[in-house]
Amino acid sequence: MSESAKRSQAYTEAGVDIEAGNEFVRRIKDMVKSTFTPGVATDIGGFGGLFKPEIAGMEAPMLVAGTDGVGTKLKLAFLFDRHDTVGIDLVAMSVNDVLVQGAAPLFFLDYFATGKLEPGVAAQVVSGVCEGCRQSACALLGGETAEMPGFYPDGEYDLSGFAVGMVDTPKLVTGKEIAPGDVLIGLASSGVHSNGWSLVRKLLAESGLDHDETFPGTDRTVAEVLIEPTKIYVKPVLELLNALPVKGMVHVTGGGFYDNVPRVLPENVAASVQFGSWPMLPVFEWIKAQGDLSWPEMLQIFNCSIGYILIVDPEHADEAFERLDARDDVEAYRIGEIITRQEAAEQVEVVFP
Known part of the structure; x- marks a missing residue:
């Protein structure tokens, strides 16, 4: 047994598979990079994602943030064994929200939690997240994968997502000017x-x-x-x-x-x-x-x-x-x-x- 395997053995015996986590990262690395936009100033794997927004031409840049999940639609992903679309849902729910105020999405963060990490399933989910990011022209800047034995039923997982966008304050869409006849x-x-x-x-x-x-x-x-x-x-x-x-x-x-x-x-x-x-x-x-x-x-x-x-x-x-x-x-x-x-x-x- 290698030294690294010995070090992680206790964790593995508790139900957390470190190698599965490493395999998951290997599978998604190129997918995540495919979402990177010019503002991304970091690689995956860091403690925090770095993003430098382009604010030239903006009078007063304002950030708009949103968070959401997919709800019990996830139960259908489990039932149908189809995991490549709920990631799109995850991105959509947050980027559509920040869009309401006129903000262009800059980057997205995801959270994936499960009882036992299945790298293939998790990679399918992230493929959908990446597709959602490409559709909304924002970067998947980072995320968290949490393996929590005994917390979720076998074969199930939960998702949450976080989007940050930017709008020039004079162009903020507020609804204040809405009038009869519109x-x-x-x-x-x-x-x-x-x-x-x-x-x-x-x-x-x-x-x-x-x-x-x-x-x-x-x-x-x-x-x-x-x-x-x-x-x-x-x-x-x-x-x-x-x-x-x-x-x-x-x-x-x-x-x-x-x-x-x-x-x-x-x-x-x-x-x-x-x-x-x-x-x-x-x-x-x-x-x-x-x-x-x-x-x-x-x-x-x-x-x-x-x-x-x-x-x-x-x-x-x-x-x-x-x-x-x-x-x-x-x-x-x-x-x-x-x-x-x-x-x-x-x-x-x-x-x-």
């Missing part, structure tokens, strides 16, 4: 994203659908539809922000339309959403039917096919749609308008046809 532009979601999964998993179990069956209303399997990662809106939204003013933005996450839209509205206005002005993905039709839910209940829980909302002055709406429609990575719909608070019973009023 247009709501909805950007299509890719699916359920990363909220509401406790309910979805319950409905899936009750339905008896198997993961390799065709999902109702689609030509894809149940696993493919449900594990579809959260859409990342960074590139199309930042391009739009560079071209024209956007008064407010919403990342539609847990709490759906009713809880998320009011977070960016001034007290004197409300949002009037025209239900049916955008196409509904089959997964939401299935959830509604399987759960015997109303559309107001669905809009309180899920994104219902709209994952991100832009609020623009009507004079900029046509140009916004032209720019968004010219891209092949996003679908945009006019889903409503801003009205006075006196015209609405609540701050979000959904008008059903």
Whole structure:
């Protein structure tokens, strides 16, 4: 037995495999480097990641930070033995949040915790994190892998992520200037994203659908539809922000339309959403039917096919749609308008046809 093996033997006997950790690092090293942007000033493996942001041309740079996880959607990764997409979810939930205030993501940090480290599984997860970072043009600057025997069930893990972005203070998107007549532009979601999964998993179990069956209303399997990662809106939204003013933005996450839209509205206005002005993905039709839910209940829980909302002055709406429609990575719909608070019973009023 080598000297290094002897030194780590006690740790191994306690359930922590140091060699598995080393193998994991070997597997992800090139993947992580593929996300590096010009601001990265360090290699992987240090105690802290170094990043030097480019602030030339900025009047007053401001950092915007966000953190989130994937929630119980991870249970589907375990169930389907599919681990290469939840890392995209992890990045998406944080970078979409910092984007709401107009910030361009600079770097991302991840935390991976498990009872027994399986280098192959962990590497799949990190491959998704790297893909999410590439989609949002930010660097995976560092992370933590925690092997905690007895803390998690066999074959399971948990994830959390942390994003830091930057915006020039005069260009900070605050929602303060939102006024009656402004247009709501909805950007299509890719699916359920990363909220509401406790309910979805319950409905899936009750339905008896198997993961390799065709999902109702689609030509894809149940696993493919449900594990579809959260859409990342960074590139199309930042391009739009560079071209024209956007008064407010919403990342539609847990709490759906009713809880998320009011977070960016001034007290004197409300949002009037025209239900049916955008196409509904089959997964939401299935959830509604399987759960015997109303559309107001669905809009309180899920994104219902709209994952991100832009609020623009009507004079900029046509140009916004032209720019968004010219891209092949996003679908945009006019889903409503801003009205006075006196015209609405609540701050979000959904008008059903």
